[in-house]
Amino acid sequence: MSDFYFSGDVFSELDRVQRQVSSLFGNFPSSIRSSRADAFPQLNIGSSDDAIHIVAFAPGVEPSSLDVTVDKGTLTISGERRAQGAVEGSRTYAKERFSGNFRRVIELPQNADVDKVEARYENGTLSITIGKREASKPRAITIQ
Known part of the structure; x- marks a missing residue:
């Protein structure tokens, strides 16, 4: 006889297993495309029929310090965010x-x-x- 207990409610069992796995491995992202919570800048990525839309949330960054490049199928966003709010001659106790x-x-x-x-x-x-190639856009086909 097996020690496996199945209550009959598949969804509650899957939820229970997911909670157990999460407790074993910590708070990993819920999606493969998700990244660390402390990644900067944070991104929203979506698409429409005509384009791919990427929104990077980068408060406190000067536009002149941002660099956006596309190479070999990847988009890179890089730059520098300068420290703000420090008072000269003071000691920092916390930096968030x-x-x-x-x-x-x-x-x-x-x-x-x-x-x-x-x-x-x-x-x-x-x-x-980022625009999409014409060949990949949806199009209506006329039936003859």
Whole structure:
């Protein structure tokens, strides 16, 4: 006889197993595409029929210190966020705001058209739009 107990409710069993695995391995991201909570800048990535949209949240970063490059199917966002709020001659007891150099690399889907990239920085948010290749866009087929 097996020691395995099954209550009959598959979803509650899956939830129980997920909680046990989470407790064993800590708080890993719930998605393969998720990253560490302390990654900077934090990103939102989505797509429409015409483009891929990437929003990087980078408050306190000067637009002139940002660098966006596309190479071999990857988009790289790098730059520097300078330390702010320090009073000259004071000792720091706690520092919760990240400062220094950063770099995020995003693998682009195959249908991204790297010749159609636009980037705009406004109010601490870097918005990047990458067009999709014409061949990958949905199109209606006429039935004869």
